[in-house]
Amino acid sequence: MKIARVAATPLHLPITVEVSGRSKSTSLSLCIVDIETDDGLVGTGLTAITEEEVIASVVNDIAAHALVGMDPMRHEQIWDKLFWLLAPRGQSGYASHAMAALDLALWDLKGKALGQPCWRLLGGARAEVPVYATFGFAFFDRDELAAAARSWVERGFKRLKMTVGHHGLQRRDEPRPLDSLIAEDVQRIRAVREAVGPDVQIYIDGNCSLDYFHALSLAQRIEKYDISFFEEPVAQNDIPNLVKLRQKTSIPLAAGQNEGLSSRFRDMLVAQAVDVVQPNACITGGFTQCARIAGMAAAFNTRFANGGAWPHHNMHLHAGLANGSLVEYHSVAVDCCKLVFDDLPVPSNGVLALPEAPGLGFAPNRDRVAELAKRAGSRGAGKA
């Protein structure tokens, strides 16, 4: 079996979120990557939280030529070839996104060729994974946020994540002082805690939008609301700042969803910068590299969980590996996947059951993808 064709399709997807009878419009972008073999099998990977047209170009114009003719079952050989092709001097960013999508396509293919789901090929540690629901977006006002939290709890979710520090450092020129931004975050977190009561776990995500001073200030003011982890609290996942912050707050810290290099996770673990490492299969070099990072986390006895959304891909990693744990059921990303893929599993009582179908267990709806790809749509910042 040889690789015969590699093709990427960038998609920009408008999404409508309903809360309290009102509609909120947002959007998210993603890039799907197909690898087809000479005997007609197709595997499909995905990446996101990047510029999807750039990834499509990296795949279609550079990686595809290198992969045609290779044996798709040899994922380590291909991963290494892609690394030296796209990131030979330790570059991260677009290269790791493209490698992730290609690697996931290979694992999907491998599963189909062997008649096994990816989670079982990765180790089969468990057949279902717990999820947390990312529901709390910046486009909700305080009351809408509380209403949305209540509705997710009513739907059986006991773990909820909300964003904080939204575009903090990114929008300093407006001006938009960080102290007023985090003061509102404190009130938003209070509103959610009061809405859901003491038995629901609340997670917060700063998306690397705050400096150390304001991340610390926010952490100290919300410790009383029992926060289960503070994800990406500081800009650039700056390791010395994470170390300082972790020493000064009782809230567990999490990071890593957009990192491309496994050595960044080694550095976080050695420095004891985080309580939870969060490589994302769709970004951090696919299942192949995420499994290596999970191994490092196990050796450091540090938690390993999913940040950065795309639960239907990441669930295979967390079901497959013994130290797999929480998967992020990001509601906007899930709505995007529902537009693109058929046969997606749905969580029940906060748990996702893994499919028994070969490979990833779900596939793009080709007619819908063709239609979505044609739509010019209005481009926006699609960041999970």
Ligand SMILES: [Mg+2]
């Ligand atoms: Mg995140």
